[in-house]
Amino acid sequence: MATLYIDNKPYEFEEGRNLLHTCLGLGFDIPHFCWHPALDSVGACRQCAVKLFKDENDCTGTIVMSCMTAARDNMRISIDDKEAHEFRAEVIGFLMANHPHDCPVCDEGGECHLQDMTVLTGHTYREHRFKKRTHRNQDLGPFVHHEMNRCIACYRCVRFYRDYAGGKDLEVFGWHDSVYFGRHESGVLASEFAGNLVEVCPTGVFTDKTFRKHFTRKWDLCSAPSVCVHCSLGCNTIAGQRSGVLRRILNRFSEDVNGYFLCDRGRFGYEFVNGSRRVRTPLAKKGRNQKLEPLDRSAAIKRVAELFSSGRPVIGIGSGRASLESNFALRQLVGPQRFFVAESETQHSITTEIVHALRRTPASRASLRDVAKAGAVLVLGEDVTNTAPLLALAVRQACRTAALTNAHGLGIDPWNDAAIRETGHNVRSSLVVATPTLTKLDDVATTVYHAPPDDISRLGFAIAHALDGSAPAPRGLSPEIEAMARGIARDLAQAARPAVVSGAGSGSASVVEAAAGVAAALYKVNHDACLCMSLSECNSFGCTLLGGRDLTAALDAAERDNAEAVVVLEADLYRNCDPAIAGALLTLPRNVVVIDHTLTATAAMADLVLPAATFAEASGTFVNNEGRFQRFFSAIAPQAGFAPGYRWIAEILSVVGPEAPRWETLDDIVNDMESRVADCAGIRAAAPSASFREGSQKIARQSFRASGRTALLANTSVAESPNPADPDSALAFSPEGIQAPREQPLVARYWAPGINSVQAVSKYHGDPPAALVKGEAGADAAENHGAKAPAAFASHASEWLVMPLHHIFGSEELSMLSPSVASLARSALIVLNPEDAAKLSIRENDAVEVSNYALSCACVAAIASWVTKGSAALSVGRPETQGLDLPEWLWIRKAGAP
Amino acid sequence: MIDSPLTHAMKPTKEALAIDEYEDAGGYAALRTAVTEMTPFDVTAAVTDSNLRGRGGAGFPTGKKWSFVPPPGKRTGAAYLVVNADEMEPGTFKDRLLLEQNPHLVLEGALAAAFAIQAQTVYVFVRWAYAKAAQRLTKAIIEAQRRGYIGDNVLGSKFCVRVHVHTSHGRYLCGEETGLLNALEGKRASPRSKPPFPQVVGLLGRPTVVNNVETLCNIPPILRNGAAWFKALSKTGDSGTKLYGASGRVNAPGLWELPMGTTPREIIEKHAGGMKSGYNLRGFLPGGASTDFLTDRHLDVPMDFDAMQKAGSRLGTGTMIVLDDRTCPVAMVHNLVTFFARESCGWCTPCRDGLPWTQNILADIEQGRGRPEDLDRLELHCKLLGPGRTFCALAPGAVEPLQSALKYFREDFERHITEKRCPYKH
């Protein structure tokens, strides 16, 4: 610990940060714009001036920018110094010279860093009497709204977009006081992380376009800590709603998972919650071929309960997009033997292989932060930008670790961002991208290898073998690949904290085995090795912990046991398996019950639909790709018609059997689960229980600035309506309570006195959330339990090996129900090698038919030379390609061709 | 011995000295000695001993600057020497003379400097407007290459070096050494943060020395004639000669190589032929647009780095701009600030937004729309845009003439405001 004297008072602090960061952490307010905790310092805005004194005898001091000055032991500074104070106020004056004074009609209003800083510095009256410069705005696509006149030229947008996220289409143009931040011309921002501009921009230049569609003053939002449902990483979010409409998603800082950022699928995919296909009351059919019609709640429960008195078994199908609690409840309802997961045989084998690998690997399980800090990264088989976007952002940061080390050697402070980038010309950390399809990380990779999954797997085995001679070597490897494998092995072995990244995206269990093998072999020579895998859905990991089997097994069981009913929990079976299997599962049992929030194809087949709450209306737990239990809380108060899946099941259970557990609250289920399922130990620690209080208070979901609470319903009654109760959490649906909680899992909004914008997050530092990962990570080497390298890819005469092609916007089920996301999705693509395309007489954009014995799907051709001859890549998750379990050998022909 | 080492061999025809002519005048002997008989350390030591200070404006000791470059054993990869020939400071035209009329001297100096810091590549960063200079320099490079002064194993030594001419596309910031490096890397020429200094992290992240043209031209004579000789050239403690210039309403505007420390009086009266008839001296900017005004009180202050600083200004580039008594000082400052506001790179707030504001106020005052409180605001801006407040030295330079004008010509500002018109306009 070192001592810093601020205005003559000593404060203890940890060296290594700049003065600004240190002072903010100590609770001081120093206005700033260009500095951002993740983007670090460049010293452009000159707003963060403080006085620095040589020693206690120096009373003149010099003005320094606190963000560009290292905080060192025994340093003496003044924040209150008159000259520093005046300078800061005048810098705001400069920034406001051209700023339109449009706060009342600005989307950012009330949550604006510029507003806060203006008040903070004491800049009160406008002195600038001259004309303001003006700009024209651009249309940047469905996510981000552009209002350039509000720009204060802090350069944060380009520093995030270009420097941090690797975007190439947002830039600064012009010079002197007419610098312009935008695209070269109007058009959709190409980066998957563009939405972060909304939070990074300290004023209203970049704002959330989807929020504008159902705008409300930000202080009127009722918010809750949440977890993203759009991929397996489980980025921490804040969901904000008003009058039951979910209005926006913000980042919720998490040191280990998503840090300060989200991807655009996570930020803008939320609109499915408000979607027209939501089910909001129970629905039932009078007969199999009749229409679904609304049904009374108790009647619905009674009908389901009756199914259990028939004496015939009921099958339960859980899913990776439902909470752990709902899945557990279903498992308790039907019994562990009859609990299945909505995954095809192949998918399920991959998911279990991944969970198995992660739990058994001797290497450590990597969080996103671990990946971002990795000295070398091997991406094996996974197009992370499209399957787990924020993982790609982390990998991008890992590419800089060598430059950081180099800069450290040159005596450059780790926060001196621009300087570090200047040193980074010739030093790049090793990043190997070995994937079946082209990826957006190729541009920063030191080695790129695209080949069919089996060859990717073989490369993995070869790397493992190069690292550890006792690991099995693939046979018949070409000398080039062998040399490549040796080079990669050497880089990984020598790197500080190397990471192996893989996942379910390639559809190949062998790739997963290979990645696990590399991690195990790497661990033998480098104990800092870590392994990161992405799964297919936000709770795939959790669902697997409950031990269900796949859909083929479910069908077998349904047939064998002559099932009375099947209960499907938050899943559309048609997306997850062969339509024949899905169809049989939904017709064989006498009754089909679907618990879901959206009327999917599966729900349409049901005899009874119980409307589930979405993540925004329910609380629960997801287990992310690293096995981290994460709690999300309802932002929207319980509604009459629908309820969380587990609550439906609890009610059914309470009717079905008197000996059933009595689950009144979420905590009851959580406790029950922890005692019954060994693998779920740790779920309780995901967040404080409902009885938690800070001081004696609950945590407020609403800002104390929320307006019009009594006036809201004044047309019907002038009496203040009671706040909805929430038995499931320590959060209150009201402004009463703690505004700025210290517990990360309970942060419903970022706020600090005087700081109303998301930038208040800087005030929360030093309190990293507890690591919640439980498991046997670090246990002894689980040798490649008999895994063998596959044979090399060989083309077939008249079939193509069609590999999965993932799209960030288009492949994921729920985000596609968001109009903004859907507007960016393209129709299904098949990517062919130029020679194959020529052979088939297919040209770019031709209509193409891809088929097997049972299915045929229509798609559009694209031609690219990265596709290995004899293989092809086809969009997954699109309605056109549903039911295919890629990779698969398929026929391809030009539409209309014989 | 020669007392004007930079210019004595120049031809009256103003053509460039061809390589033979340059060699006949003793050219390239210093480089030969350096690469064949001296170590890089010796060369740096000789320059350090000479007490040569940078002629680009800041006056930083050249030998010391070189000594910050990590020696080859302590660095990975290349190092660079960059010749700053971007001369864009208004009122400055000294490097043009050297580049156009004695390109081999520039080259020899650069090559010796490259040897001293063990750089394998030299970039000469030439301003777009200096097309003739770039052309002559390119020719000189070819000539020098043929004679073995540039290339592999220079003059049989182990020293290998390449020289490239890079033409800028126009921005004052291209002259600022880190802005220049960004420009050379093909980026926007915004400045970089210091530290790290370019000597450690420069072009493409490699150790780089940026030197002014005139600075480098002093290297060959120093190596040839020694530090003592170099010091003796000067009238004061700052050694060597200096290219002094004068422009404005003087009889013979021009450029002269004179002993360091020559007084403004001598330059104006003797060399520039005195003020034009009908005009009296009101003040002068001693070294370009970014130096403080001095007045007739300062005519006998030696023009060297230290004395100018003490007098409240800077030697800058040593090319003075003379303000006469029939020219409006407010309008002159307005012209200067307009230049700086236009050339601000747009990176830091006080400069980007403060200079146009300052410019607007000056325009108002000049056109009779000034307000009494404007003078306080101008004073305030001088402080807010001062050293340490902004990211680079552009803005502090921009307010130097303003702050001194407010000091020396305050009554002119006040008259504009009270009379609501420019008293110099009839």
Place this chain on the structure above:
Amino acid sequence: MLTQEERAAISEGCDSSPSARAAAPHALGAVQASRGWISDESLSDIAEFLHMTPAELDSIATFYNRIYRSPVGRHVILLCDSVSCWIMDYEYLLNHLLTKLGISGFGETTKDGMFTLLPSACLGACDHAPAMMVDRELFGDLTRQSIDTIIDQYRIKDGDRRTAQSPLATGRKEQ
């Protein structure tokens, strides 16, 4: 589409630049030398050639003074408006030049597309103030007479050549 010569000129610059990226300003200059200015289309072509996005290249193009993102006449007159020339009353000459060219201010192009008049920062010819450059040629000690002669000479030189006006286009597209 870049011409063969333009490609060659750009590549030459790449060879003497510290990195491929570093040739971007040079490439803009080379294409401008043959086309007079950098249209959106030229910008995209160069960007493609250098493996950059138009945004990346335009960020650089719009920073530098002597890269023209809007059309200019066949000759660009750069009249120095910095301090020494100002003292020597360039403003008086400016008025004369405007009349002579039949335009009303800086930034304008003559009707025949022959000249564009732009202000320039100090040309480093202060001892010969007022000064101006026409294309790459410097003229000092300007007077009304010398300006007339210079302009007339350019007119004569270009005399018979067809004075095809540069295609008009806007600069960077904003919505």
